[in-house]
Amino acid sequence: MNKTVIELKGHLIDSLTLAKVIDLIHAHQASYRVDFIDVGHQKSDLSTAHISLESADAEQFSRLLSELKTYGAQPLQTGEASDIALCEADGQAPENALLLESCLNKVLVKGEWMDLNAGNNNTQTAIVIQGNETKLVPVPYLRKGDVVVVYNPSQAPLHSLIH
């Protein structure tokens, strides 16, 4: 069975991109599940969807994935990370570091939505191992010698994105 998980990000609802992608999946006779969807609150907000795809027909699955690229579909890496590496310099993540990306742009505080400062958004975060514990550290705050979780891109499945 051929499987993958894709991410779509954009104005998926107003542009009917999500509907078009689902229709395309049906046309290629693959099965799907929407694992995650985050619909933007304002018209200028982007929406995000994670869709698991599955098909027994390898050739048709391959054609489907190729066509999905037109709609901005990006493969999500899923699974377990496999290794660690040291930071060689302050503020620099090792190659193939497992990085998590936060897409928060608002937070609800005492019943009021507050916009987050744009400078703090979309900061990639590394996973640092300290003893028997892990700690999430934004890349700019990494220090030389930090032990960081990395993945081996030749192995699959790998890691999951967390929003």
Add this chain to the structure above:
Amino acid sequence: MCPPTYFTVDYSINPWMRPGEASRDIAQAQWDNLVAAIEKQAGAKVVTMPAEEGLPDLVFTANAAFVYQNTAIVANYRFPERQGETPHCVEWFTKNGYKTIVLPEDQSFEGAGDALIWQDRVFSGYKTRTDIITHNEITKHTGLPVLSLELGLEAFYHIDVCICPLATGDFIYYPEAFDSYGQQVIEANIPERNRIPVTKEDAERFACNAVNVGDTVILNQGSQTLVDTLKDRGLKVVEVDVSEFLKAGGSTKCLTLKIA
């Protein structure tokens, strides 16, 4: 705008192009007439960027960037024949005080040829020349929501030959350039009274590729059906002959970039 000092049709990257068929002298005369129409009949000011030898399509400044207020998102061209234009566009916008955004190399984006503002949103084409992922960059750098419209006809390869949003709130468009999803998006966003569909014949004369300043519309001559419709709506219509540029696949709008 950019003068056609080095304009020619040397290669073919769209179905309209026939190498060797364009006259530079005729193109220069037509370009001068277009400038005159924009300045004298529409009352707008024309500023120019220098032409560059070896870059004949630099004349089509619509693709140079998407401009919103003081931000210019510069083009990353799909075809190698035009990729040499990008550094000149970066230089021009930077020198003229714009916050100049250069997208990642692997993201194709063809400026205002594929992104047009209508009221508070952007209609943006994708697939033929522009990648849909760049629409997120437009939102990121301008705060404007984008309505993404897939382009499926090879001859209508930029959205600015398929639609023309007008400052009056009207919306000229060629419905057949879009699939059913695209037509639904247009119909959901543009009230029926504002929609002006064009015929295939007018669309093939690049009727949608019009310059609009206020209530003045400047387009290539010969699209009588559309001209009559626009005049009935009280718009001032100026027809110009840009036939030499049609041989490269562009018309009046392609030859201009609105920066203010």
